[in-house]
Amino acid sequence: MTKGCESVTVWASGSGELIQNSYYISCNQTLEEVHSEDKIMEPSLYDILGGRAKVEQIAHSFYDIMEQEEPELTRLHECTEDGLIEADVRHRFALFLVGWLGGPQEYMAQYGHPRLRMRHRNVEVNIKMRDAWVRCMDASMKKNEVPEEVYNYLSARFTQVADFMRNVPEEQ
Numbered sequence: 001m002t003k004g005c006e007s008v009t010v011w012a013s014g015s016g017e018l019i020q021n022s023y024y025i026s027c028n029q030t031l032e033e034v035h036s037e038d039k040i041m042e043p044s045l046y047d048i049l050g051g052r053a054k055v056e057q058i059a060h061s062f063y064d065i066m067e068q069e070e071p072e073l074t075r076l077h078e079c080t081e082d083g084l085i086e087a088d089v090r091h092r093f094a095l096f097l098v099g100w101l102g103g104p105q106e107y108m109a110q111y112g113h114p115r116l117r118m119r120h121r122n123v124e125v126n127i128k129m130r131d132a133w134v135r136c137m138d139a140s141m142k143k144n145e146v147p148e149e150v151y152n153y154l155s156a157r158f159t160q161v162a163d164f165m166r167n168v169p170e171e172q
Contacts, residue, residue, distance in 0.1 A: 044102025048150055055101055059094035062140035066132075069139070073132040076123050126168040133162050 049055055063085045067074050071083075078086040095107035096114060107114065137158050141151050 045150065045154070046098060046101040046103035049101065049146065052098060052103060054144065055098050055103065056094045058140050058144050058146070059097050060090055061143050062136050063090050063093070065139045065143070066136045070132040070136055073129055073136070076129070124168050125165045127166065127170060130162045130166055134159050 046052075046055060049058070063077075066077075067084055074083070074085060078089050080086060092107070092111065095110065099105045099107045100114075134155075138151075138155055141154060146154065
């Protein structure tokens with residue numbers, strides 16, 4: 001049973017569009033209790049995509065594409081001597097993505113709140129890197145045949161998050 005003060009974001013499909021809802025779980029309430037109170041709508045994007053195996057496949061092909069198509073972005077990550085992104089980086093991102101899409105919150109249990117901007121503060125994220133990241137994620141979703149409605153929704157959300165991560169002013 002997972003207890004803690006945390007915010008949970010969930011998605012549901014309805015009327016032909018995806019809807020995002022956020023809920024605050026009190027410090028003495030478990031995720032299981034929240035689910036049992038029918039506060040979280042089902043199915044989540046994690047479920048719609050097909051669960052852990054599919055989400056992990058998206059995460060890993062994201063990095064494969066990055067290594068092939070975006071060498072400058074690849075070099076911002078921890079890499080092996082061969083220039084490939086470390087397995088631990090891939091694993092952490094897959095755990096994050098699983099939870100972000102509404103699956104088990106294992107990332108939070110292992111690493112705490114994502115605090116994306118804090119965790120990326122030592123990396124210069126400019127428009128060029130933002131766009132490279134989004135290209136890799138979009139290509140991974142296409143490669144993994146994410147349904148069009150879900151692809152469109154996630155592409156917009158990933159773009160918003162990537163833009164939020166920018167920490168370098170726009171070039172004049």
